[in-house]
Amino acid sequence: MAVSLVKGQKISLKKESGEKLSAFCVGANWGAISKKGWFGNNKTEAVDLDLSVGIFADQKFVDCVYYGKQAASGIKHSGDDRTGDVGGDDGLDNEVISIALDSLQPEITQLVFVLSSYTHIKFDAIPFASIRLYEGTPSQVRSIFATYNVANDATFAGKEAMILGKLYKHNGEWKFSAIGEPTADSKLEDLLSKSVPKYL
Structure with missing residues (x-):
């Protein structure tokens, strides 16, 4: 059964069988905004959210994977989605970062995931915005491990950028911490240089 993450929660990356979860996806899902236009016609407003991950060796920034740089050792980004699901949730995530922990560079100890609204639409106005960790x-999507509901969390109302959480290595074992912190820094470079270091 998938874990519904809450702010500050820490989880071990283990399946129900006790087996370690070493290869998985972190996905962001959201919908385009449907609006009623003149004469009852529906209009669709595109929503462009960006899921990115900062890569750190302890507190030292090493690299970043996002729509503009889609791969690093053990990490791959699915590409930029500039619209969101039109006509309802299609069951798949719009942007996905695939992680293979065993393929990361050995000095890497923290991966910090951030979500930002490129079109500056606030999170609470975006249909079914959510994050999940899953195998597939x-x-x-084969097996959902954990979910994080962004759209229904009042913490993110009026906000357009957040630090989702981080994967971190502790005593040789990888764990996930749900940070769930909105931030005024909406540009990726500002998120990584100003906001993220507070949580390393």
Whole structure:
């Protein structure tokens, strides 16, 4: 059964069988905004959220994977989605970062995930915005490990950027911490240089 994450929660990356979760996806899901236009016609407003991950060796910034740089050792981004799901949730995430922990560079100890609204639409106005950790691929969800509901969390009302959480290595074992902190820094470079270091 998937874990519904709450702010500050820490979880071990283990399946119900006790087996370690070493390869998985972190996906962001959201919908385009449907609005009623003149004469009852529906209009669709595109929503462009960006899921990114900062890569750190202890507190030292090493790299970043996002829509503009889609791969690093053990990490791959699915590409930029500039619209969101039109006509309802299609069951797949719009942007996905695939993680293979065993393929990370050995000095890497923290991966910090951030979500930002490129079109500056506030999170509470975006249909079914959510994050999940799951086994599978960007085009196939096999087993959901944990979920984080962004759209229904009042913490993110009026906000357009957040630090989702981080994967961190502790005593040789990888764990996940749900940070869930909105931030005024909406540009990726500002998120990584100003906001994220507070949580390393």
